[in-house]
Amino acid sequence: MTGAGVLAILPLIIPSVAAVLLVLLISFWRNHFAAAAITLAGLALAFAATCWRPSTDAQQVTQLLLMDGYAAFFNGLILAAAAATVLIAYGYLRAWGGMPEEYYVLLLLATIGSQVLVASTHLISFFIGLEILSVSLYGLTAYPRTRLVSLEAGVKYLVLAATSAAFLLFGMALVYAELGTMELGEIIRRVTTQPAGLVFSGGLALLVVGIGFKLGLVPFHLWVADVYQGAPAPTTAFIATVSKGAIFALLVRYFVPLNALAGAAQFWMFGVLAIASMFAGNLLALLQNNLKRMLAYSSVAHMGYLLVAFLAGGELAVTAVSFYLVAYFITTLAAFGVIAALSPGQREFESLSDYEALAWRQPWTAAVLSISLFSLAGIPLTAGFIGKFYVIAAGANVRLWALLIILVANSAIGLYYYLRAILVMYRRPAEEQAGPAAGAAPHVAARVVVSVMTVLLLWFGLYPAPLIRLIQRLAAL
Amino acid sequence: MLTLLILLLMLGGVAAWISGRWSQTWPRWISMGTALLHIIILLVLWVHDLYRTEPGTAWLEETRRVWVPQLGITYHLAIDGLSLLLVLLSNFLGILAIASSWEGIQKRVGFFHFNLMWILAALVGIFEAMDLFLFYFFWELVLVPLYFLIAIWGYENRYYAAIKFFLFTQASGLFLLLAILGLYFAHARATGVYTFNYFDLLGTPIAGGAAFVLMLGFFVAFAVKLPVVPFHTWLPDAHTEAPTAGSVDLAGLVLKIGAYGMIRFIPPLFPQAASEFATFAMILGVIGIIYGAIVAFAQTDLKRLVAYTSISHMGFVLLGIFAWNELALQGAVMVMIAHGLSTGGLFILVGDLQNRLHTRELSRMGGLWAAAPRMGGVGLFLAMATLGLPGLANFVGEIMVLFGVYQANVTLAAIATGGFVVATIYSVWMMQRVYFGPNVHELRLRDSNAREMTIFGAVIAVTVWLGVHPAPVISTAKPALDTLQDYARRPATTVSVRDAAPLERGES
Numbered sequence: 001m002t003g004a005g006v007l008a009i010l011p012l013i014i015p016s017v018a019a020v021l022l023v024l025l026i027s028f029w030r031n032h033f034a035a036a037a038i039t040l041a042g043l044a045l046a047f048a049a050t051c052w053r054p055s056t057d058a059q060q061v062t063q064l065l066l067m068d069g070y071a072a073f074f075n076g077l078i079l080a081a082a083a084a085t086v087l088i089a090y091g092y093l094r095a096w097g098g099m100p101e102e103y104y105v106l107l108l109l110a111t112i113g114s115q116v117l118v119a120s121t122h123l124i125s126f127f128i129g130l131e132i133l134s135v136s137l138y139g140l141t142a143y144p145r146t147r148l149v150s151l152e153a154g155v156k157y158l159v160l161a162a163t164s165a166a167f168l169l170f171g172m173a174l175v176y177a178e179l180g181t182m183e184l185g186e187i188i189r190r191v192t193t194q195p196a197g198l199v200f201s202g203g204l205a206l207l208v209v210g211i212g213f214k215l216g217l218v219p220f221h222l223w224v225a226d227v228y229q230g231a232p233a234p235t236t237a238f239i240a241t242v243s244k245g246a247i248f249a250l251l252v253r254y255f256v257p258l259n260a261l262a263g264a265a266q267f268w269m270f271g272v273l274a275i276a277s278m279f280a281g282n283l284l285a286l287l288q289n290n291l292k293r294m295l296a297y298s299s300v301a302h303m304g305y306l307l308v309a310f311l312a313g314g315e316l317a318v319t320a321v322s323f324y325l326v327a328y329f330i331t332t333l334a335a336f337g338v339i340a341a342l343s344p345g346q347r348e349f350e351s352l353s354d355y356e357a358l359a360w361r362q363p364w365t366a367a368v369l370s371i372s373l374f375s376l377a378g379i380p381l382t383a384g385f386i387g388k389f390y391v392i393a394a395g396a397n398v399r400l401w402a403l404l405i406i407l408v409a410n411s412a413i414g415l416y417y418y419l420r421a422i423l424v425m426y427r428r429p430a431e432e433q434a435g436p437a438a439g440a441a442p443h444v445a446a447r448v449v450v451s452v453m454t455v456l457l458l459w460f461g462l463y464p465a466p467l468i469r470l471i472q473r474l475a476a477l
Numbered sequence: 478m479l480t481l482l483i484l485l486l487m488l489g490g491v492a493a494w495i496s497g498r499w500s501q502t503w504p505r506w507i508s509m510g511t512a513l514l515h516i517i518i519l520l521v522l523w524v525h526d527l528y529r530t531e532p533g534t535a536w537l538e539e540t541r542r543v544w545v546p547q548l549g550i551t552y553h554l555a556i557d558g559l560s561l562l563l564v565l566l567s568n569f570l571g572i573l574a575i576a577s578s579w580e581g582i583q584k585r586v587g588f589f590h591f592n593l594m595w596i597l598a599a600l601v602g603i604f605e606a607m608d609l610f611l612f613y614f615f616w617e618l619v620l621v622p623l624y625f626l627i628a629i630w631g632y633e634n635r636y637y638a639a640i641k642f643f644l645f646t647q648a649s650g651l652f653l654l655l656a657i658l659g660l661y662f663a664h665a666r667a668t669g670v671y672t673f674n675y676f677d678l679l680g681t682p683i684a685g686g687a688a689f690v691l692m693l694g695f696f697v698a699f700a701v702k703l704p705v706v707p708f709h710t711w712l713p714d715a716h717t718e719a720p721t722a723g724s725v726d727l728a729g730l731v732l733k734i735g736a737y738g739m740i741r742f743i744p745p746l747f748p749q750a751a752s753e754f755a756t757f758a759m760i761l762g763v764i765g766i767i768y769g770a771i772v773a774f775a776q777t778d779l780k781r782l783v784a785y786t787s788i789s790h791m792g793f794v795l796l797g798i799f800a801w802n803e804l805a806l807q808g809a810v811m812v813m814i815a816h817g818l819s820t821g822g823l824f825i826l827v828g829d830l831q832n833r834l835h836t837r838e839l840s841r842m843g844g845l846w847a848a849a850p851r852m853g854g855v856g857l858f859l860a861m862a863t864l865g866l867p868g869l870a871n872f873v874g875e876i877m878v879l880f881g882v883y884q885a886n887v888t889l890a891a892i893a894t895g896g897f898v899v900a901t902i903y904s905v906w907m908m909q910r911v912y913f914g915p916n917v918h919e920l921r922l923r924d925s926n927a928r929e930m931t932i933f934g935a936v937i938a939v940t941v942w943l944g945v946h947p948a949p950v951i952s953t954a955k956p957a958l959d960t961l962q963d964y965a966r967r968p969a970t971t972v973s974v975r976d977a978a979p980l981e982r983g984e985s
Contacts, residue, residue: 360585380618389610389654393548396658404655412648419624419640426629428584468547
């Protein structure tokens, strides 16, 4: 590896160093604040290293990683989201009362795994990144180990993720058996240029199963609601944003630019996944009385929307997906940030009835949650609106009218449950029988995070041009 | 300057909200002051326009800025006579809405006025937006404060009504979005230019079938708001459950954005498709007139009754728009304004009655004239305006629509005339049930106070003024409507639809 290569993967090295430092520190001095501070410093330095790129050329680092503008963009996004998660987790873990320091080690590792994913060019780095991410997530999910739901969620995630990893590995083996290469770019080139054999198609299908599981697409969505609900809210925020976003970025990187999907069997495969995810996600979300479960199913639907843009292909689709992911990251972090901030200690603030009349007790918190729900529903003034607009535009550009009409119908269904949640918050307190649970006073760090997220939501909703320019400059493939 | 006007309303709303933390009265005065300031500026603009001697374009003011250059979205506001009239109407009714909730709203006054002001701001934005993206932006934005208004301050069934309202209009709005995008890409394929600008999109050549589908997308969105009969079911619920100010805004203004959208966009953008569709749309209009009136007659809830009369009146608007000749269009504009005034007034009256009687049921009323003669007089006036008594604004509008439609389609004009008869029946019947007859329930109520009489006085004055001397409205709307008719006549430059490459980097 050359010196330039080392410089290029600094954004990966810095969090790794921070993780090691943190482990050493914890072994002789437990201090929550110091742990959080080191984590934040590591993430901030890595973010700075991402922004500061010596040359704008793409830098291939060994066979495994490609540090180009696209990787830099998503690295920055992942690091920023991880930092937001740290701040959300800080107040949450303090209220929880257990030993919180290792949480940050796991968080750093999961972040590194996601960073590897968005930069990977090889099946090996793809798998390594995915496993670093998954294994850390088991820990992050089951972290409050005295809480049964979290343990259950952790085990459930472990079993299902291990199964999907087995699918992935087997798929990789089949692909390798047919093509004799593990380089992703090469594999996709083969797909487009020559007719695929049965073994290869089977391998690809297994890979899609693995990816579909990680994204929570229907019919691989069975873990989503339980894990979202059981995991502590900061972890849920992380799973919903970083883990899904990284995998989607990888998917887009390899399939979109080559228009590998146009007309192929894979197109129909992803199309069916998209339609099923949109419908099942939204319809199941309708039935939920638990905000975390509702957001879980809504995330299934959102992945379906993203797949529509992904299927559209072309440069517009890359911009649309990137923009949508940024908007979705911000929105989700704000929503789960509020949930985490309100959760007092042992119990999570997750049932819709907990939010009864919140607007009159904590107007600012309720406003943040409402704005993020409006953003998920794609209402103007929020980044979600521009994101949805972009996704629909990408689809309309290549005339995917059937998928778009399904998307539109689904976003009307989706609106219903978002509105219901908002309505609960704005109900008049006089109508309640029993006094509502008051909800914890949000910690100042969480307050700052959700406020920043809200400002960003409104800013990108009103003036998206700079962000779009950044995406087009960096994330173009 | 147009931006400043919208910002003025938005900031007024925020100021009202913030001041609501300390006081119940400040939000009222702040929003009233903002709305008054806004309407004064508009009136100056209007008078200036009326006495303009040199013939110019139809456009009075324009602001244009780059917004999202990557997608060809501009921040483009412009105002012509049509927009100006509707913005004036919005403001006038907005002021009435603030005044009418002066005493009725006692809880969360700040947030209430914030919502009122933001509804106004979004409506003004809709009437002024000349970029389709911006139009859609405001179109969706108006729903949020209105939703809160219904859901927080509404009556018994408010949650159901609020969600139904939001879902209906949002779902239809998404079809509008698809249609806008379809037009956007069709234009780009034909010319290579990616733009949402209204003026650039005019005259986009689109193949007949595609144009018809896109036109339908626009039509459905506007038809739900207007509402045209098969899409009207959200309206009675939303109107009935909304607080008075919400009903005034809904009936007076939100319905108008549907009509405005049709006039501004459908025939100018899709002349061919619109003319093929016109007869069908006119039939829907006639159905609306008759159906709305008959169903109104069958209501036992006073507020629902008024809500259904709106459907009937909006039938005239639809009829006038799709007849698409000068007389019918001017009539449609006139009906829009007159209906806003008279129905807005009626909703305020019903709200006042409900505050006093705590019921809207017609069977629980009767003989109120003796108990509250001032309210009775106002009620009689508004009922007469609704049924189209000559000399009042509604009559002018509806008769112009009928004359216009007569030129286009005699049969439909003849059937629509029947609407007058049914309107007379329900209006007179409503008067009979509420005000005349014996006061069997021995109701006593406080008559209108000075504040309420000022509101009604303003409504009555404007209705009479426009009924006797409608010339200012007509002459203001005329250049705008002429220009729109010009757009619709302009032939599309025929270029093959599939020539240009799909949007790649999104550069415009």
